[in-house]
Amino acid sequence: MQPPSEYKDIQKLTGCLATLSRFISKSGERNLPFIKNLRRASSTKFYWDDEFGKAFEELEEYLSSQDGARNEKESGTGILIRGPNNIRMEYALRFTFPATNNEVEYEAMVAALTIVKSLEIKRIWAKGDSNLIMD
Structure with missing residues (x-):
């Protein structure tokens, strides 16, 4: 930063x-x-x-x-969606279940895809920062 x-x-x-x-x-x-x-x-x-x-x-x-955003009871992550003309949409997600960093990243990807689908976005480029396999 x-x-x-x-x-x-x-x-x-x-x-x-x-x-x-x-x-x-x-x-x-x-x-x-x-x-x-x-x-x-x-x-x-x-x-x-x-x-x-x-x-x-x-x-x-x-x-x-910090090693991820999780503890014994809950976990969380953030989503950043960037669009043309410097449009930024930022979301914070909190899950009420314990999860590994990869599980949290998977949930974040599912949530992000749900958001972009609801916005009727046709093309995306997804980027992750862990061992999650994206295809």
Whole structure:
């Protein structure tokens, strides 16, 4: 991840953290520095200091240290669907059953295909990041 370099980047970051809040422990605490940043800054002035830099580094370390999004009782994942003209649709899924990373990725692919089918999309390019076999 790259640190935010403008006001809109901070807005995107807080939006992503809000979307992932079900899967990130203490998400309110982790998001608070960035929300404070939005309050201090304005849409015409970018504001960043050592406090926010440290919070960003801690968030980056936390996100990169996790082994999937699962525990003994439940699991979850995210879906990103990108379309023409920089259209982005982001979804967070939570499953109320334990699952391996491959099982979660399979469920995510099924959900993504259901979404694109309902949107009547004719051609897709699917990308996964685990050992799930896609054909």
